[in-house]
Amino acid sequence: MNFFLQQLIQGISMGALYGLIAIGYVLIYNAWGVLNFAQGDMVMIGAFAILIAHVYMGLPLLIAFPIAIIMCCIIGFLVEISAFRPLIDANNTRRLIATIGVGIFLRNLVRVIFGADPYPFPSIFGNTAVNIGELKIIPQNIWNTVIGFGLVILLSIFLKQTHIGKSMRATAQDREAARLMGINVKKNMSITFIISSALGGFAGMLICPVFFVIPTLGTLMGNKGFAGALLGGITSNPGSMIGGISLGILESFGAGYFSSSVQAGIAYAVLFLVLIFLPAGLLGKKESRKV
């Protein structure tokens, strides 16, 4: 029983990060009508950003985090104006290829600057486990879960309650009608893009102490996030969080009860199974409303 709970907690904490990445896919898909295959690379950018700010510049985490987030926002914005905005009216294949291309570019740019070797990153939240009954929970697990859920809740409040958030949803639902309301559609689409990039980057920062920081980190994490988003239905924000968490739990059980090689294949298995048997995901729309 304890082992079960232990794995569950581990799974949820990892899944919360997958959820953050997944929600980035969903936000961009809804607003831009395209899957952003560079989303994973924003995770990698986040990891390198915190590496630079904390390890290289020696800034304390409380300052390093905001700086790293700002770096992610800036790079996200640059990606948007270079690879997304110019192609906004192009056909889907071209847009998709552009997102793949910009991902490859980011990965290799970072490799040129930092090399292909992995960088270790110190623990962020300390290593002293908290004992709850017989359960040992490491702080990283607690904080990942709290921050992951916290950010998603904040995002949902922002989108549901604020004037700008509502106008961002309107923009994603009908761009032309939004313009007729006087909504600055370009600005809203940029904000959506920047938020997605920052959420992906945030996941990358939280994941640093667990994985090494390497240029290919994004490929790995991007696939997990994508599987989570697809499982959640690709158009639903809560769905992507649920998808991410489910994937995290499945992986954790796979590793715990079988082997870590099983764990590595789960995201792909989920991708295939969802595409074949559950194309609308858990909370997605049955029909696609994108034209």
Add this chain to the structure above:
Amino acid sequence: MPILERMSNNMLKLENVFVNYANIQVLHGINIEVKAGEIVTIIGANGAGKSTTLKAISGLIPKTLNSSIKFLDEDITSLQAEKVVERGISLSPEGRRIFPDLTVTENLEMGAYLRAKDKEGVKNDMKEVFTMFPRLEERKKQSGKTLSGGEQQMLAIARALMAKPKLLMLDEPSTGLAPLIVKDIFEIIKQVNKKGTTVLLVEQNAKIALSVADRGYVLKNGNIVMEDTGKNLLKNELIRAAYLGESTYKEKKA
């Protein structure tokens, strides 16, 4: 109507407006005028260019050559859509185009997007809109996509009104509605107009459109082919035969 008198008599003036889609020209230099306080309608067959005209005015599509669109004596020919609303022109577009996953209230708030600072005013106008369309108030927490076609049409009109436009443009507000509801909607259009909003109306239902309109234009294959008062157009034999679906035989019998 003292406010109206102070305004330029010519509210909207289209001169020589050309529109191309890719290589096909669909508007061939049309001229339309709307005076402050009027209800003006554009009628025409499917594909005549009615929606294109409204989209061209609202800034959604670019105009070519020497097209000129003036609103309150200011040139708005090359303004983008989001700037045109700011000047006081709102469009309730063809096909409703409400936001499907926003609630009725949120849809209305988006209509008043540019008036966010005027919280009091928006609140009052929302109340007023709800008295015009009580069905919308009953459904204010429902998402747009769960409304019936007629309710969605009401929402589209209400949303356009929430911008407090000087000129309200409606693209086929009667589409898909039961006759009784069409009557209600045109009553509301008249009411809105009486309160000082100028209306430019595009309709398939030429009969009802001409009966509420002060003046009407007939658009055919991208050209204005006739222009007169609503009353005269309604009496015109050619119009009756072509757009009111009445044969001369029926005419004589009546």
